[in-house]
Amino acid sequence: MNLNHKLMIAIVKRGYSRPVITEAKKAGADGATIVYAEGVGRNEKPTFLGLPLTHEKDVIFIAFDGDNEAPITEAVNREGKLGKPGYGLGFTVHLSQLLGVPHLSHRADDRRKKKGEKIMDNALNEFQLIVTIVNTGDSQKVIKAASDAGAEGGTIINGRGTGVNEQQSFMNFTIDPEKDVILTLVPATYTAKVVSHIERAVDLNAPGRGIAFLIDVENVFGVNHSSLDFK
Numbered sequence: 324m325n326l327n328h329k330l331m332i333a334i335v336k337r338g339y340s341r342p343v344i345t346e347a348k349k350a351g352a353d354g355a356t357i358v359y360a361e362g363v364g365r366n367e368k369p370t371f372l373g374l375p376l377t378h379e380k381d382v383i384f385i386a387f388d389g390d391n392e393a394p395i396t397e398a399v400n401r402e403g404k405l406g407k408p409g410y411g412l413g414f415t416v417h418l419s420q421l422l423g424v425p426h427l428s429h430r431a432d433d434r435r436k437k438k439g440e441k442i443m444d445n446a447l448n449e450f451q452l453i454v455t456i457v458n459t460g461d462s463q464k465v466i467k468a469a470s471d472a473g474a475e476g477g478t479i480i481n482g483r484g485t486g487v488n489e490q491q492s493f494m495n496f497t498i499d500p501e502k503d504v505i506l507t508l509v510p511a512t513y514t515a516k517v518v519s520h521i522e523r524a525v526d527l528n529a530p531g532r533g534i535a536f537l538i539d540v541e542n543v544f545g546v547n548h549s550s551l552d553f554k
Contacts, residue, residue: 327389328421329541331396332382332452333413334362334478334506335403340381346398351391358382360480362411380411380478382506386421396544405545412545414450414508416538450540451514453507453521456482457533461525462503468524469507472517480504502533508540 335343337359344355362380387395392415404410455465462479469477482502509517518535526532 328418329389329392329415330418331385331415333399335381335411337379337381339403340383343399343402346402347395350394350398352385352387352395355383355385358480360478362478400544414540415542450543451511452538452540455505455535456502457525459501459503462505464524465505465521468520469517472520473513474507474509474517477505477507
């Protein structure tokens, strides 16, 4: 049985996550997870006196009942000031399964538009999220390649990972190579070109270089102009 579960990912300026989550809870969310990241957007200066600038971001993950999408979206959008240039944006995707939230486990899927419900202008598949996982140090190559192909920016999350070609050890301890996870939100018409540029820039087909995958985005908010401004 398909369930009406959604995941919202909101990328906000550092320090805005707590009030955003507070308002999201008031609107029906049960809770959230915050991941610290760096972001590069069209309205943010990348350097100062020749030195690279780090734009710190909070990436908020909120899983919720799809019936509450409209009020939660409005609360996050308002409290995070996501309509203002440089403050961030958010989007939602449909989840095929949600674990750890018992009271939502039997909610039936009903994605029909309810009478009077305000639905954002962005239709399903109008935007896609490109998730690229590469070795630490290659993230700027991904950002530049995506920008050259028409993307407006990206968000970098630091992590660790181990692949079949990356098994390393030191004194019998396993070493997990550091990774960068880059989130790039683009109009679906740009996807093929952006992916092609990223693939060539970091040689994803070579062993141990990384992977990339696409996620269809249902709803985008915090974008206040016709072209995508990923902040």
